[in-house]
Amino acid sequence: MYHHNHAGVDFRVFIQKMVKSKMARTYMEIGVRDGSTLAMIDCSAIGVDPCFQFSSSPIGTKPSLFLYQKTSDQFFRDHDVRAISGDTLDVVFLDGLHQFEYLLRDFINSERNCNRHSLIMLDDCLPVNAEMTERQHNPLQRKNQDYAGWWTGDAWKMIPILKKYRKDLHITLVDTTPTGIVCITNLNPSSTILEDNYYEILKEFGDAVMTDENIEKFYQENEIASSQAIMAGFNASLTVGP
Template structure:
């Protein structure tokens, strides 16, 4: 069953009815009916987060991004996990026993009882400040095995987070980037226009495919807005750092359009994606040995 869709506010009756009926259709497997109701709601009001989320869940079956993060933790058993953008810590708790956890967020909202991430070290700062602070970086006990980027969703920030993490990754490390298959152009803009928002961090994928053919990457069409996995990382590479400003100038204007699926390296949302990732990691390990 797909995740529940909570109503964020008391919408006017026609919209509320469409949202509730769409949610019911989604729960009962009537996907086409759900899509029609959510689309109709957005025709009446183009900024309804529940309708956008409903469309994403209806159009993108299979494990969601949180399920994939859990799959990655179980399959990779990372010694060190770094998460940028932890919010309430829901994905931090996916790390298993024996995994050292570093969380980075300028405004973490973890429960006061510490139940979500009792063993995690959380740094209440932006990722840019974290990587610019030697004392904070020194908290990393070794190379990073698994990292998750889900902080500032703008392209410049996602690119910065990626290059800083790559410089600290293990030879067979994996970087997961959230929100890389947006629902549509409106919710994928660099400037936030909607409550349901994924930003333009997706531009990292065509950027890496164009400039870093040495990397192995795939985008899993996981609800609600995709998850890109990158391995074959090279901590010694300085290309992204050296060309940072020129990359922003070239890729920031990139529109999100009909050809996005091809440029984002979409794969099937099933076990074949994990098989491919594990094969790539094995190649990276062999290359570094």
């Protein structure tokens, strides 16, 4: 069974560093869960999750924090993100439901509320093995029980989708533990390409599965950047907008 273990820093540390490096004023997180990532962010923030399970206070030193206990689809339907944040979003972290159509919608809705120089980060797109890419998490049926608790779903499909439909984006795959982060810049808030082709994309990628052979090919075709190198060399002056 093919494995690709990532050797980079913990994804929370990487996100915290990116927020600080960009001197972000506004941050949004979809899929907050226990708040451990959100708690490490110092700027004004928005958190969305259908069922918060905070282990400690997520407020920290933030000047403001807005929490919405609902699905991301409900949140984007019911709320004006820019009115909440007071501006476009500088950094977004998407870690919601691990099924690609949900992540695709979250990206579409998030980009609309960003500026060209914003940073959107996608979680769970770089699975360690093929088994964890199942659409429904079935740990008891896994052959490899060492990773049975890990579930990325088919979020990995976002990489070929964006590379095909949004060649204008700058996409960097990063080796954060446990299941990588995809950093996306050069955003276009006015783009409707993904939305216009949404159902075509679902039809095209819906039945795709990640086998051992496919995941090996996936890592041969996609270069993975070092999280340490990015954190050391990130130049905020080149990416802060608007």
